[in-house]
Amino acid sequence: MKIVVLVKHVPEPTAAWRYADDHTLDRTGVEGRLSELDEYAVEQAVSLVEKGLPATITYLTMGPARAVEALRKALAMGGDGAVHISDEALHGSDALGTSLVLAHAVERIGFDLVLSGMASTDAEMSVVPAMLADRLGVPQLTFAGALTVTDDGVTIRRDGETATEEVRASLPAVVSVTDQTGEARYPSFKAIMAGKRKPVTTWTLADLGVDPASVGVAGAATAVRAVAPQPPRQAGTVVIDEGDAAVRVADFLVAQKLL
Amino acid sequence: MAEVLVLVERSDGVVRKATLELLTLARRLGDPAALVCGAVDDATTALLGEYGATRVYVADDPELEEYLVAPKADVLVTAVRHAAPAAVLVTSGPEGTEVAARTAVRLESGIVTDAIDVTAGDGGPLVTQSVFSGSWTAQSQVVRGTPVITVRPNAVSPEAAPTQPAVEALPVQLTDAARGARVVGRTPKTGTGRPDLADAAVVVAGGRGMGSAEAFGMLERLADALGGAVAASRAATDLGWYGHDFQIGQTGKTVAPQLYLASGISGAIQHRAGMQGSRTIVAINKDPKAPIFGIADLGVVGDAHAVLPALITEVEKRKG
Numbered sequence: 001m002k003i004v005v006l007v008k009h010v011p012e013p014t015a016a017w018r019y020a021d022d023h024t025l026d027r028t029g030v031e032g033r034l035s036e037l038d039e040y041a042v043e044q045a046v047s048l049v050e051k052g053l054p055a056t057i058t059y060l061t062m063g064p065a066r067a068v069e070a071l072r073k074a075l076a077m078g079g080d081g082a083v084h085i086s087d088e089a090l091h092g093s094d095a096l097g098t099s100l101v102l103a104h105a106v107e108r109i110g111f112d113l114v115l116s117g118m119a120s121t122d123a124e125m126s127v128v129p130a131m132l133a134d135r136l137g138v139p140q141l142t143f144a145g146a147l148t149v150t151d152d153g154v155t156i157r158r159d160g161e162t163a164t165e166e167v168r169a170s171l172p173a174v175v176s177v178t179d180q181t182g183e184a185r186y187p188s189f190k191a192i193m194a195g196k197r198k199p200v201t202t203w204t205l206a207d208l209g210v211d212p213a214s215v216g217v218a219g220a221a222t223a224v225r226a227v228a229p230q231p232p233r234q235a236g237t238v239v240i241d242e243g244d245a246a247v248r249v250a251d252f253l254v255a256q257k258l259l
Numbered sequence: 260m261a262e263v264l265v266l267v268e269r270s271d272g273v274v275r276k277a278t279l280e281l282l283t284l285a286r287r288l289g290d291p292a293a294l295v296c297g298a299v300d301d302a303t304t305a306l307l308g309e310y311g312a313t314r315v316y317v318a319d320d321p322e323l324e325e326y327l328v329a330p331k332a333d334v335l336v337t338a339v340r341h342a343a344p345a346a347v348l349v350t351s352g353p354e355g356t357e358v359a360a361r362t363a364v365r366l367e368s369g370i371v372t373d374a375i376d377v378t379a380g381d382g383g384p385l386v387t388q389s390v391f392s393g394s395w396t397a398q399s400q401v402v403r404g405t406p407v408i409t410v411r412p413n414a415v416s417p418e419a420a421p422t423q424p425a426v427e428a429l430p431v432q433l434t435d436a437a438r439g440a441r442v443v444g445r446t447p448k449t450g451t452g453r454p455d456l457a458d459a460a461v462v463v464a465g466g467r468g469m470g471s472a473e474a475f476g477m478l479e480r481l482a483d484a485l486g487g488a489v490a491a492s493r494a495a496t497d498l499g500w501y502g503h504d505f506q507i508g509q510t511g512k513t514v515a516p517q518l519y520l521a522s523g524i525s526g527a528i529q530h531r532a533g534m535q536g537s538r539t540i541v542a543i544n545k546d547p548k549a550p551i552f553g554i555a556d557l558g559v560v561g562d563a564h565a566v567l568p569a570l571i572t573e574v575e576k577r578k579g
């Protein structure tokens with residue numbers, strides 16, 4: 001069985017993010033990392049194989065040169081190899097463009113199961129897995145809080161607003177996982193070194209046969225018109241409880257017409 | 260004027276408030292039209308009409324509930340091809356966002372997610388988003404295809420604009436691909452008797468600093484005294500002290516109540532992402548350096564186990 005895991009290189013969540021002049025996220029000035037929410041997908045893939053599923057694991061990322069750091073981190077956690085789609089023309093791609101490129105790459109790698117995170121921690125759209133499934137014409141099982149995989153199918157638990165659902169599909173399929181699936185492992189030094197020796201292949205748009213005009217800022221179906229930093233929320237009063245805090249909070253709630 | 264298509268969401272057969280918000284926004288862009296997946300009774304049509312739907316499209320087929328997401332995208336694509344709307348509005352959320360995503364792929368249309376505001380603009384709707392964990396706002400437009408926009412609940416207050424909607428049935432033709440992911444089990448969740456987190460005016464939240472599951476009983480009592488809902492940080496839900504359904508933050512729910520009271524919560528960036536839009540924030544934490552104080556309107560440096568019982572008594576006393 002072939003498992004492809006989608007991983008994204010994102011700015012460190014605690015860094016100060018800003019927009020570049022072309023209204024895309026400035027990825028040059030900040031530290032980057034493998035998206036924490038994609039680590040859960042990596043963990044699931046690696047532990048499926050550890051539990052005896054006969055499968056090879058290939059990581060796939062689309063992003064600038066530094067995105068290879070995300071692949072190396074994933075390879076340190078486990079798996080066999082990785083593919084990096086890197087092309088100048090990709091800068092500023094929207095979700096339609098990203099899913100188009102990923103679909104071509106996944107087809108080229110070959111897959112029975114595609115695993116992804118529930119959202120990228122930068123774009124936070126939660127649309128790429130569903131778009132990818134649509135483009136590939138395979139079932140989507142998204143927001144899995146738990147999953148089981150057999151030779152011919154996958155079953156997930158999906159925690160909905162009004163019910164917990166069990167959803168089943170035959171393979172091939174696209175599955176996105178939530179942070180409820182279980183903590184991701186910390187790779188040991190030995191695993192990190194082993195990860196460095198695993199093969200990483202780089203593809204361009206030409207390798208995938210994707211028209212550069214259909215991606216990037218120019219090919220995007222959405223355009224950012226204006227951006228502004230949100231004024232940070234002002235800190236208010238901080239009081240130290242000397243047995244009177246409850247009264248002070250209640251007074252405040254009354255003054256704010258909340259009580 | 261062109262129609263603006265709103266995908267209706269219902270829970271337990273009742274139209275969600277978020278749908279009425281979408282109808283309210285749709286009026287800024289054109290003639291609101293509602294698309295319902297499933298059977299529609301007169302009361303539903305009347306409610307949609309009360310909030311301005313000039314037309315109600317009905318796609319009724321039991322199969323729509325048997326599979327995940329994809330069949331609803333089939334229906335939405337059919338409706339868009341039929342009605343040629345100026346835009347499509349869907350409520351943000353795990354299902355709605357993915358229905359919108361697949362629809363956008365099928366129509367080769369741009370999609371903007373998680374809008375906090377939508378206004379009419381030159382060349383199509385102007386969509387405001389809060390991005391980068393709420394540290395920036397961005398205004399975007401769809402420049403290709405029919406704009407597909409998902410909107411956060413509570414972006415606007417629903418406003419009535421009564422009309423008499425025409426009801427039109429739409430054919431449901433599911434693609435084979437839509438029948439891929441079958442729902443084989445469903446365990447309904449029981450209500451808490453408290454307001455839904457999304458709609459609650461008051462949210463009382465606890466974190467690791469509460470120390471135990473039992474201590475959440477204090478938060479429930481305070482929430483009940485204030486007519487609010489109870490929520491938790493991921494640390495508290497991971498510890499099993501409170502249900503994951505009540506987690507606030509990046510991988511939980513986003514809320515923007517009148518009052519958010521955080522007790523024993525440090526205020527990590529992933530938690531703040533889900534609550535920093537609250538009108539008023541009150542924090543109780545024993546560590547004066549806790550980041551939550553940086554966004555709190557009133558901060559109390561103190562022990563939750565001392566402050567909360569006294570606060571419950573005080574609130575109950577003042578309410579008489």
Ligand SMILES: Cc1cc2nc3c(=O)[nH]c(=O)nc-3n(C[C@H](O)[C@H](O)[C@H](O)COP(=O)(O)OP(=O)(O)OC[C@H]3O[C@@H](n4cnc5c(N)ncnc54)[C@H](O)[C@@H]3O)c2cc1C
Pocket residue numbers: 036037179465466467468469491492493494495506507508509510511512522523524525526527528529530533543544545546549561562563564
């Ligand atoms: C990818 C990712 C996604 C995440 N998503 C979320 C999310 O959606 N929601 C979320 O909440 N977190 C999320 N987190 C986790 C987040 O980073 C924090 O770890 C978490 O929010 C911490 O929860 P906490 O504030 O309850 O616990 P802690 O950070 O441990 O804080 C406990 C606080 O309680 C205080 N305290 C202790 N005892 C008392 C007392 N007796 N009285 C008063 N105060 C006391 C302490 O001073 C401390 O400030 C996510 C993390 C990652 C990596």
Ligand SMILES: Nc1ncnc2c1ncn2[C@@H]1O[C@H](COP(=O)(O)O)[C@@H](O)[C@H]1O
Pocket residue numbers: 006007008009035037038060061062063095098115116117118119120121123124125126127128129
């Ligand atoms: N550029 C990318 N490269 C690889 N995977 C991606 C990329 N963008 C999104 N994904 C995957 O799709 C998931 C959802 O992303 P998003 O729709 O942007 O929130 C992520 O968790 C990743 O697994």
